[in-house]
Amino acid sequence: MKKMIKFALLAVLALTLAVSAVGCGGSQSQEQPKEPAKAEAKPKLVVGADATFAPFEFTDPKTGKYVGFDIELMQAIAEEAGYEMDLQVMAFDGLIAALQAKQIDAAISAMTITPERAKVVDFSEPYYKSGLIVAVQAKNNDIKSFEDLKGKKIAVQSGTTGAMHAEKITDKDKITYFTNSDQALLELKNGGVDAVVNDYPVSAYFIQQGNNDVKLVGEILSAEEYGIAIPKGKTETLEKINAALKKLKENGKYAEIYQKWFGEQPK
Numbered sequence: 313m314k315k316m317i318k319f320a321l322l323a324v325l326a327l328t329l330a331v332s333a334v335g336c337g338g339s340q341s342q343e344q345p346k347e348p349a350k351a352e353a354k355p356k357l358v359v360g361a362d363a364t365f366a367p368f369e370f371t372d373p374k375t376g377k378y379v380g381f382d383i384e385l386m387q388a389i390a391e392e393a394g395y396e397m398d399l400q401v402m403a404f405d406g407l408i409a410a411l412q413a414k415q416i417d418a419a420i421s422a423m424t425i426t427p428e429r430a431k432v433v434d435f436s437e438p439y440y441k442s443g444l445i446v447a448v449q450a451k452n453n454d455i456k457s458f459e460d461l462k463g464k465k466i467a468v469q470s471g472t473t474g475a476m477h478a479e480k481i482t483d484k485d486k487i488t489y490f491t492n493s494d495q496a497l498l499e500l501k502n503g504g505v506d507a508v509v510n511d512y513p514v515s516a517y518f519i520q521q522g523n524n525d526v527k528l529v530g531e532i533l534s535a536e537e538y539g540i541a542i543p544k545g546k547t548e549t550l551e552k553i554n555a556a557l558k559k560l561k562e563n564g565k566y567a568e569i570y571q572k573w574f575g576e577q578p579k
């Protein structure tokens with residue numbers, strides 16, 4: 313009798329061990345894929361962008377995702393620098409304040425490096441050469457360049473170099489300010505204003521998208537370069553971003569992204 317109890321106990325013990333071994337194996341194989349991911353957890357880089365500025369940053373109408381030259385470049389930079397990018401979409405004229413308040417770690421938004429902005433934020437090395445252009449209705453024949461804008465009604469995007477330039481050539485009460493540049497271009501289409509002063513590649517892209525009732529006139533004012541803005545004094549972030557940008561220019565990735573969005577090699 314005693315022997316039988318002993319045997320039964322042993323059997324139960326063996327069974328328990330077997331079950332727990334299986335259990336262990338099971339849980340181990342479940343945890344395994346998690347562990348390397350944990351080891352790789354990258355620091356976040358919160359990037360602000362005004363995603364209404366095609367082809368630099370905009371919402372893909374088909375997928376609803378944020379796309380564009382800046383978005384892809386920033387993703388590649390973040391990857392190269394060992395960050396995980398967290399994109400925060402906001403109005404262009406709120407980006408500088410968000411950087412100053414350190415709500416975001418960087419901003420990419422086709423932002424022109426200007427001396428005024430450089431007083432309050434730091435900029436990466438330039439990543440794109442740009443300039444301003446005048447857009448008018450295709451049927452307009454009296455505005456042929458920036459010089460003809462005096463006294464005309466102009467639409468601009470708030471807080472942009474286009475807005476600053478318009479303020480230099482015409483009275484403020486002749487300027488209509490919009491949160492995004494598409495709204496300014498639509499106002500032009502609707503005849504609410506005589507012209508739009510905006511970044512050349514963006515107004516050109518707008519026309520390419522089938523807005524043939526709008527045309528570009530005159531020369532491009534091309535003394536602008538875009539940079540990634542970073543809160544003042546965040547030298548480590550700035551250095552990492554610059555190093556990554558340099559690497560991408562050397563290894564061909566920058567040229568690849570440029571070619572994809574502009575159909576040509578970087579200038």
Ligand code: ARG
Pocket residue numbers: 361362363364365368369404421422423424425469471472473474493511
């Ligand atoms: N380059 C111009 C500027 O810096 C316009 C940029 C607007 N960018 C945008 N994503 N809305 O003022």
